[in-house]
Amino acid sequence: xxxxxxxxxxxxxxxxxxxxxxxxxxxxxxxxxxxxxxxxxxxxxxxxxxxxxxxxxxxxxxxxxxxxxxxxxxxxxxxxxxxxxxxxxxxxxxxxxxxxxxxxxxxxxxxxx
Amino acid sequence: xxxxxxxxxxxxxxxxxxxxxxxxxxxxxxxxxxxxxxxxxxxxxxxxxxxxxxxxxxxxxxxxxxxxxxxxxxxxxxxxxxxxxxxxxxxxxxxxxxxxxxxxxxxxxxxxxx
Numbered sequence: 001x002x003x004x005x006x007x008x009x010x011x012x013x014x015x016x017x018x019x020x021x022x023x024x025x026x027x028x029x030x031x032x033x034x035x036x037x038x039x040x041x042x043x044x045x046x047x048x049x050x051x052x053x054x055x056x057x058x059x060x061x062x063x064x065x066x067x068x069x070x071x072x073x074x075x076x077x078x079x080x081x082x083x084x085x086x087x088x089x090x091x092x093x094x095x096x097x098x099x100x101x102x103x104x105x106x107x108x109x110x111x112x113x
Numbered sequence: 114x115x116x117x118x119x120x121x122x123x124x125x126x127x128x129x130x131x132x133x134x135x136x137x138x139x140x141x142x143x144x145x146x147x148x149x150x151x152x153x154x155x156x157x158x159x160x161x162x163x164x165x166x167x168x169x170x171x172x173x174x175x176x177x178x179x180x181x182x183x184x185x186x187x188x189x190x191x192x193x194x195x196x197x198x199x200x201x202x203x204x205x206x207x208x209x210x211x212x213x214x215x216x217x218x219x220x221x222x223x224x225x226x227x
């Protein structure tokens with residue numbers, strides 16, 4: 001039982017390049033989330049997927065797109081990377097919203113030059 | 114408007130002393146409250162949550178938190194801190210059961226000295 005896995009662990013992009021961050025969970029959770037973590041700002045929600053087949057914007061969605069490929073997988077795409085997107089990205093999952101705690105992946109450290 | 118605040122950027126305590134990490138929230142109604150811990154270069158780990166019922170919640174690794182509705186606070190506590198408790202701690206609030214958004218505080222860095 002690996003929990004939540006993310007690939008890659010590290011990535012360096014040049015401004016304007018694109019990339020997709022992959023996330024998978026093996027806990028049969030319905031909901032999945034993408035956050036970014038920046039120093040002194042906590043975690044901010046980028047997008048979430050309440051259940052398979054649905055996605056919604058979070059607090060900071062601009063510059064990102066997501067795909068809920070199936071119940072297990074939720075990817076985050078940067079179409080044209082900008083230096084402001086330099087951050088640590090975390091994927092998380094939970095069984096349902098509300099009382100259920102979220103389980104986090106190990107993160108992807110992205111640097112955009 | 115910020116939903117949750119952690120007023121201290123850093124907390125330093127000696128091993129064996131009590132540890133308190135403060136959190137206040139500013140949502141109406143009956144929010145769901147969570148504490149997470151992040152060790153260096155790791156993802157967040159769930160510690161405990163308050164949903165309803167007893168105001169004192171016990172969680173992992175000997176941590177507990179007290180929900181105080183009148184003061185809108187949810188402080189994390191540990192009676193006797195360990196060096197291994199040194200980490201970054203986040204308080205988070207979900208404003209209502211139907212709200213998917215989990216709002217995180219900025220985090221408090223805890224350092225426990227031997």
